[in-house]
Amino acid sequence: MTSKNEKDRLIIEAIDSAIDHFGDSREELIPILNHVNRKLGYLPSEALEEISNRLKSSRSQLFSVASFYHMLSTKPRGKHVIQFCESAPCHIVGGREVWQALKEAVNLEENETSPDGKWSLITTSCLGLCGVGPVIVIDDDAYGNVTPEQIKDILAKYSD
Amino acid sequence: MKYFRTHVLVCVDPECLSKGAHDIVDALNDELVATGLIDEVQVLETSRIGACSQGPEMMVYPEGVHYAGMTVDDVAYIVEEHFLKGRVAKKFILPIKSIKDEELTAPTAKEIRVVLRNCGIIDPENIEDYIAQDGYLALAKVMTEMTADDVINEIKKSGLRGRGGAGFPTFLKWTFTKQEKSDIRFVICNADEGDPGAFMNRRVLESDPHSVIEGMIIAAYAIGAKQGYIYCRAEYPIAVNTLNIAIQQAKGLGLLGENIMGTDFSFDLEVRMGAGAFVCGEETALMNSIEGKRGEPRPRPPFPSVKGLWEKPTNINNVETYANVPQIILKGADWFASMGTEKSKGTKTFAMAGDINHTGLIEVPMGITLREIIFDIGNGIRDNKEFKAIQTGGPMGGCLPKEYLGLPVDYESLVQAGSMMGSGGMIVMDEDTCMVDIARFFMEFTQEESCGKCTPCRVGTKRILDILERICAGNGRQGDIEQLEMLCSEIKQDSLCGLGQGAPNPVESTLKHFRDEYESHILEKRCPAKVCKALIRYQIIENTCTGCTVCARNCPVNAISGERRQPHSIDPDTCIRCGICIQVCNFNAIEIV
Numbered sequence A: 001m002t003s004k005n006e007k008d009r010l011i012i013e014a015i016d017s018a019i020d021h022f023g024d025s026r027e028e029l030i031p032i033l034n035h036v037n038r039k040l041g042y043l044p045s046e047a048l049e050e051i052s053n054r055l056k057s058s059r060s061q062l063f064s065v066a067s068f069y070h071m072l073s074t075k076p077r078g079k080h081v082i083q084f085c086e087s088a089p090c091h092i093v094g095g096r097e098v099w100q101a102l103k104e105a106v107n108l109e110e111n112e113t114s115p116d117g118k119w120s121l122i123t124t125s126c127l128g129l130c131g132v133g134p135v136i137v138i139d140d141d142a143y144g145n146v147t148p149e150q151i152k153d154i155l156a157k158y159s160d
Numbered sequence B: 001m002k003y004f005r006t007h008v009l010v011c012v013d014p015e016c017l018s019k020g021a022h023d024i025v026d027a028l029n030d031e032l033v034a035t036g037l038i039d040e041v042q043v044l045e046t047s048r049i050g051a052c053s054q055g056p057e058m059m060v061y062p063e064g065v066h067y068a069g070m071t072v073d074d075v076a077y078i079v080e081e082h083f084l085k086g087r088v089a090k091k092f093i094l095p096i097k098s099i100k101d102e103e104l105t106a107p108t109a110k111e112i113r114v115v116l117r118n119c120g121i122i123d124p125e126n127i128e129d130y131i132a133q134d135g136y137l138a139l140a141k142v143m144t145e146m147t148a149d150d151v152i153n154e155i156k157k158s159g160l161r162g163r164g165g166a167g168f169p170t171f172l173k174w175t176f177t178k179q180e181k182s183d184i185r186f187v188i189c190n191a192d193e194g195d196p197g198a199f200m201n202r203r204v205l206e207s208d209p210h211s212v213i214e215g216m217i218i219a220a221y222a223i224g225a226k227q228g229y230i231y232c233r234a235e236y237p238i239a240v241n242t243l244n245i246a247i248q249q250a251k252g253l254g255l256l257g258e259n260i261m262g263t264d265f266s267f268d269l270e271v272r273m274g275a276g277a278f279v280c281g282e283e284t285a286l287m288n289s290i291e292g293k294r295g296e297p298r299p300r301p302p303f304p305s306v307k308g309l310w311e312k313p314t315n316i317n318n319v320e321t322y323a324n325v326p327q328i329i330l331k332g333a334d335w336f337a338s339m340g341t342e343k344s345k346g347t348k349t350f351a352m353a354g355d356i357n358h359t360g361l362i363e364v365p366m367g368i369t370l371r372e373i374i375f376d377i378g379n380g381i382r383d384n385k386e387f388k389a390i391q392t393g394g395p396m397g398g399c400l401p402k403e404y405l406g407l408p409v410d411y412e413s414l415v416q417a418g419s420m421m422g423s424g425g426m427i428v429m430d431e432d433t434c435m436v437d438i439a440r441f442f443m444e445f446t447q448e449e450s451c452g453k454c455t456p457c458r459v460g461t462k463r464i465l466d467i468l469e470r471i472c473a474g475n476g477r478q479g480d481i482e483q484l485e486m487l488c489s490e491i492k493q494d495s496l497c498g499l500g501q502g503a504p505n506p507v508e509s510t511l512k513h514f515r516d517e518y519e520s521h522i523l524e525k526r527c528p529a530k531v532c533k534a535l536i537r538y539q540i541i542e543n544t545c546t547g548c549t550v551c552a553r554n555c556p557v558n559a560i561s562g563e564r565r566q567p568h569s570i571d572p573d574t575c576i577r578c579g580i581c582i583q584v585c586n587f588n589a590i591e592i593v
Helices: A004-022 A026-040 A045-055 A059-066 A088-106 A148-156 B021-034 B072-084 B127-132 B137-145 B148-158 B170-179 B200-207 B209-223 B237-252 B283-290 B319-331 B333-337 B370-377 B411-416 B435-449 B455-472 B480-494 B498-502 B505-513 B515-523 B550-554 B580-584
Strands: A080-085 A119-124 A136-138 A141-143 B006-011 B041-046 B057-061 B065-068 B186-191 B227-232 B268-273 B314-318 B347-354 B360-365 B387-392 B399-401 B425-430 B538-540 B590-592
Touching: A004 A026, A004 A045, A026 A045, A026 A059, A026 B268, A045 A059, A080 A088, A088 A119, A088 A148, A088 B347, A088 B435, A136 A148, B006 B021, B021 B041, B021 B072, B127 B209, B127 B237, B137 B209, B137 B319, B148 B170, B148 B209, B148 B319, B148 B333, B170 B209, B170 B314, B186 B209, B186 B283, B186 B319, B200 B209, B200 B237, B200 B319, B200 B347, B209 B227, B209 B237, B209 B268, B209 B314, B209 B319, B227 B237, B227 B283, B237 B268, B283 B314, B314 B319, B319 B333, B347 B370, B360 B370, B370 B387, B387 B435, B399 B435, B399 B505, B435 B455, B435 B498, B435 B505, B435 B515, B455 B480, B455 B498, B455 B515, B480 B498, B480 B505, B480 B515, B505 B515, B550 B580, B580 B590
Parallel strands: A080 A119, B006 B041, B186 B227, B186 B314, B227 B268, B347 B425
Antiparallel strands: A080 A136, A136 A141, B006 B057, B057 B065, B347 B360, B387 B399, B387 B425, B538 B590
């Protein structure tokens, strides 16, 4: 478990690098939130507070933006985030069975994070990879034509 | 420039990447070094070549040999056979096509490639490839020979209409934006392609980003804008990356930025990323998102051309609209207007999905019939089943039955039929599809994506979904159909933006064309397509069952009982209708009733 100081340091580091990159104007809020969300895995309330100070913008405004977009999370996420495409084209080519197998393999329901902090399971809107559905994405890796039987092997690649 | 006798174009479209295209590239290069061919054969990464569903795939020029479906272990074989021994590696070949052959750019006779013309042919990360295909020639023509009004007139003559789906004449948008009194104007490219199953824009952005950039520069010149934004959804990281590279390269050559091509016209372009919100594809919501706010739509009027981004006049077009512009300037409005119908000119890209033999992207002239698309290009329905319906226009489009197969695909005809052009997703459904279930599925989507700002959409879509779920669960009531109709028309009239106004379309169109299915669900508690689990029952045909016990052993909930060699039976109260028994039965002895 990271200590409070360590966590604060990581937050400041993430925000610094975001503002270095995008500047501190209000209109850059979404790129900044995206960047920090990516670095930390989610947007802790301490981070939102710090960003609100730097951008001179109210916390309520920031929270309203952070909670609007699916890809920004205000809750902690696991080390590896599994995204399952829940769109129609994946649905009709066997997505339902893959979803079932995924849930069983990591023992999670949608939007849950495993107690050991390894996995988060979320659904995503269409990734545009419809020709190779069903599609799952783990962190930045996309897997196409996934069958329920492959799930175990795919997950095993993330052994750390 | 170094000369290579052979060029190998490996598709690194995300679909192929997901099947290890990068590993193939590495393996190819390693093998070429090992065989000493590295100075003779060049390996290039390109976007989609055309058969990603069988990927990874690659194209070998000058022969035009198309390979697909190989693994890293096959690379040595291909290198040895083809590059060393000079004979085609037959095992992985797709039909031979040569680069000069029209067939390559238009895979079937009914297709015409305007927007997709460079896809799979050029390296999207190399601007010189684009320039070699007459890229930026249209911009040069505009800069040296045409006034802003000339450009708008040419677009007017071409008849180009918005490819985002609504079909508003492009020249009018440009004119309105230009007319507004303001010292600052913006152009925006809407690349927030969120419709499930629609990935035409992704393909263009990843394979031919400069065509969009060039179109935007020409638009900016025509309306007098100095700053532009491409708003791309965050689900498309590769497209964002490709665009950023393309913008840098264009700037490096003086095609973007200060004093473009040495003239006094300056224009800068930036990519903005979404963060996962379907409603941001709506133009006013998109502008709010660029401004760093919640992506909620604004009331219109004022329209973006009057008060858009940061309250300034803004021209916003779709990816495909911009990609058409350079070709219109280059080949002339008359050439463009010669394709399509009287009111819908040019071509349109569509993404075909569902129960059809050939899924994937197509580009066809406007006015082609649905029948031609489904049966001639898409090669008909999978597994020889019957066609039941096609959904056009994405989740806010309508479902059209077989009586409409002869319908020409243009803006007006589709709207009249109760659907719409939309951005270009098409989902084909066969006889086994339950239309009530489909309506429920799409409603679930729009309900979840409703941003919540206006009540008709936020509450209305939820009410419709409640009723549809009830009907599918076997608890439909008399009067449900009338209530659905009432809700649909109210939501359509009163919602703030296109999401709410279009949300009832799947329900309305299925009510109109498949009313009997709703009635069966409600009155007879029967699902004619045998999809809705609450309304079906699995049973064993006594005379056919051999009592082999396979079904009983595979049933996950032990709902099947019976003695060996005696007909079995299924307990309907325990059965969860998972369908495993039907899959495992070797004697077709289980039926759904």
